[in-house]
Amino acid sequence: MQCAVPNVFFTDIISTVEFNHTGELLATGDKGGRVNKNPPQFRSEYNVYSTFQSHEPEFDYLKSLEIEEKINKIRWLPQKNAAQFLLSTNDKTIKLWKISERDKRPEGYNLKEEDGRYKDPNSITKLQVPVLIPMDLMVEASPRRVFANAHTYHINSISVNSDNETYLSADDLRINLWHLEITDRSFNIVDIKPANMEELTEVITAAEFHPHQCNTFVYSSSKGTIRMCDMRASALCDKHTKLFEEPEDPSNRSFFSEIISSISDVKFSHNGRYMMTRDYLSVKIWDLNMESRPVETYQVHEYLRSKLCSLYENDCIFDKFECCWNGNDSVVMTGSYNNFFRMFERGHRRDVTLEASRENSKPLQVLKPRKVCAGGKRKKDEISVDSLDFNKKILHTAWHPQDNIIAVATTNNLYIFQDKVI
Amino acid sequence: MEMNAEAKRILAVSISKLYASRSQRGGLRLHRSLLVSLVMKSARDIYHSTVALVEKAVETTASTEEAMEAMDTAEKLPEKQPEITDNTEDKENQRPVAKRPRKRPGKVSAVPDFLPEKRARLEPGEERHDTAQSPSVCRSSVVTETRSALPLLSRVIPAF
Numbered sequence: 001m002q003c004a005v006p007n008v009f010f011t012d013i014i015s016t017v018e019f020n021h022t023g024e025l026l027a028t029g030d031k032g033g034r035v036n037k038n039p040p041q042f043r044s045e046y047n048v049y050s051t052f053q054s055h056e057p058e059f060d061y062l063k064s065l066e067i068e069e070k071i072n073k074i075r076w077l078p079q080k081n082a083a084q085f086l087l088s089t090n091d092k093t094i095k096l097w098k099i100s101e102r103d104k105r106p107e108g109y110n111l112k113e114e115d116g117r118y119k120d121p122n123s124i125t126k127l128q129v130p131v132l133i134p135m136d137l138m139v140e141a142s143p144r145r146v147f148a149n150a151h152t153y154h155i156n157s158i159s160v161n162s163d164n165e166t167y168l169s170a171d172d173l174r175i176n177l178w179h180l181e182i183t184d185r186s187f188n189i190v191d192i193k194p195a196n197m198e199e200l201t202e203v204i205t206a207a208e209f210h211p212h213q214c215n216t217f218v219y220s221s222s223k224g225t226i227r228m229c230d231m232r233a234s235a236l237c238d239k240h241t242k243l244f245e246e247p248e249d250p251s252n253r254s255f256f257s258e259i260i261s262s263i264s265d266v267k268f269s270h271n272g273r274y275m276m277t278r279d280y281l282s283v284k285i286w287d288l289n290m291e292s293r294p295v296e297t298y299q300v301h302e303y304l305r306s307k308l309c310s311l312y313e314n315d316c317i318f319d320k321f322e323c324c325w326n327g328n329d330s331v332v333m334t335g336s337y338n339n340f341f342r343m344f345e346r347g348h349r350r351d352v353t354l355e356a357s358r359e360n361s362k363p364l365q366v367l368k369p370r371k372v373c374a375g376g377k378r379k380k381d382e383i384s385v386d387s388l389d390f391n392k393k394i395l396h397t398a399w400h401p402q403d404n405i406i407a408v409a410t411t412n413n414l415y416i417f418q419d420k421v422i
Numbered sequence: 423m424e425m426n427a428e429a430k431r432i433l434a435v436s437i438s439k440l441y442a443s444r445s446q447r448g449g450l451r452l453h454r455s456l457l458v459s460l461v462m463k464s465a466r467d468i469y470h471s472t473v474a475l476v477e478k479a480v481e482t483t484a485s486t487e488e489a490m491e492a493m494d495t496a497e498k499l500p501e502k503q504p505e506i507t508d509n510t511e512d513k514e515n516q517r518p519v520a521k522r523p524r525k526r527p528g529k530v531s532a533v534p535d536f537l538p539e540k541r542a543r544l545e546p547g548e549e550r551h552d553t554a555q556s557p558s559v560c561r562s563s564v565v566t567e568t569r570s571a572l573p574l575l576s577r578v579i580p581a582f
Contacts, residue, residue, distance in 0.1 A: 063449070065448070065449040066447055066448060066449070067448065067449075068447055068448040070448075091448060153452055154448070154449075154451065154452070154453075156453075172452040172453055173452070200456060201456075202456075203452055203453045203456055205453065222453055222456060222457065255429075255432055255461055255464050255465055255468075256461060258457060258460040258461070258464075259457045259460070259461065262453075262457060309428075309432070312432070312435070312461070313435055315439075318454055318457065
């Protein structure tokens, strides 16, 4: 992998990264509620060309709670016309944005001057046809729909259905189904809230629609389980059609077993045959036809298992790492600490650790694989576990749907890398 | 004992996290609060189980010692009788002998020092009785129900 462009700097913490369906556009959301849109000028060179404020901080007067403007998720809609549409969400409200370009403006109105003032009718002596003349590219982002007041708890996921008409939004205890055209109502399709909140044992952590089957979706839980539901079975999908769960290894039992087994992200493969889950220490690939155990398990940073107590004290154990597939589902990628990110090549069972840093971000510079020394004698280019910087973490990554171009978000920098061009 | 100390430390850290999460921007995070409470539960269970083991060991030791003393007393009784009168006269002038407390020593230290103190509990009948007798009594002077620090799940989960 080599660095395609110098990293893009942001003033705020990046909270989500998403390529659109063609890979032409890359959207990032940040903690300040802004969405940045980056199209490429040349292949794999992305520059920020549009930024808009998606969400503002709000205050819930009934509960005396502040609602953060941080963008939790962005999801692009498939393109139907010249304009682009995306869904962005904070903790409580989802918005549909239309992003359109304007590079021409009309000139030669009959009744108006160029500055917009109306002409004196007596001065009009002839008729002319207004013409469109080129202008500097202007990107307009306008909110087309606001889907609000449907979530009591914090929204963690949104997912657009393959029917391109509906989408789901998930919070800690419920999942709602929306129609993109209707904002004043939604259908609750999953509700795991117990009658007595003291009996609460798990929450929903992520949810996603199947890429091809419009009736199927999955949601993951804090207990490390994934439930697949079929919306044709019943209106309320509290009963799952499949439950994916791997038995816990009793030898690894500790105070923090529940925390590290909590799933932070779930993603279907592009072909719809597999799904990938990310918990604190590993990435697991599940065959949708086998519920008993994952077909592949990749350890992201197993050397942290002995450090869980420290990670609990500094809150790092609560970090929610995301994961992503490459275009042909042969490689998966996820982030780690010290600005490391890991790629696992499924077929050849190979993995590599790379670092997103300013030193490595010179254009066309090939990234050098990194290695963490878990114990014993440290070799020359290895880094010891105790030297890892846990403030530098890569939580959000995205892979171009067709090409080997990846977007990796550190705290407030976005790095874009591409496969080495020979 | 190491496990006990570790469990106690994790309990203290967890409680501080729960209290800190109440003031964070965006409100209480249900997922995080649940995970912290699960860690607390594990640590609490281990803490109490080790304390129970210690208590049991102390009781076993105490009962063994009492049995041994009883046996010694039974053997020494014929020799001791001539000395009783002497001891009785001196007893008033002697320092009182520190007697072994009848209470189990482990009970006093069972309450962890990092937990908030319990407030006095007023029975519902007493509260109503007070209200009926003196309706002008300020509401703030009525002692509220005791809330123990554990289980904290009832405090952690907001009543949505």
